[in-house]
Amino acid sequence: AQSVSQHNHHVILSEAASLELGCNYSYGGTVNLFWYVQYPGQHLQLLLKYFSGDPLVKGIKGFEAEFIKSKFSFNLRKPSVQWSDTAEYFCAVNGGGATNKLIFGTGTLLAVQP
């Protein structure tokens, strides 16, 4: 069965610090990978996604993620965080197929201090 692990449950950073959030998945076949963000009191929004091609994916608000197939990883990065990046971040995996079901990680709560 597919699963997703996010190792950082709670991260606290100062503004302008660099961010890297880990995501590892278990699935042997072709995968589609996603990072969603949930700002306080809001619903989930897509940050970026990977389907194929260039393993370095750029998303909204300066975020990027790198797919490393050999490590089953899809880590999220941002060179310089802002206070407005305070949110919960979810990694998700989809093995394709007819149902498009997503398996989510447990989330990483990021707090950026001004």
Added chain:
Amino acid sequence: NAGVTQTPKFRILKIGQSMTLQCTQDMNHNYMYWYRQDPGMGLKLIYYSVGAGITDKGEVPNGYNVSRSTTEDFPLRLELAAPSQTSVYFCASSYLSDSYEQYFGPGTRLTVT
């Protein structure tokens, strides 16, 4: 487009009561999903539907029921509410295409006491 809408936003139920959480999307998406979100647990899939008249169980279906009579609507029914069903419920939809992106509604915060 309104996207995915959910009602109500908040609800408090007593143990044993029933209720229906409403979900509507106006994007003509074939696929719809119900998730629950609990602190530190991420999102768990309750039920999903690949089209009108077709539904199937997800990871955590016990205590819930769904129906899909139209493309737009995908209500989630709690028949006998239990404290374990206290959670935030999100509905999502997608169109099976190259994007596979799921679009989420604003959520319903449910408390069962």
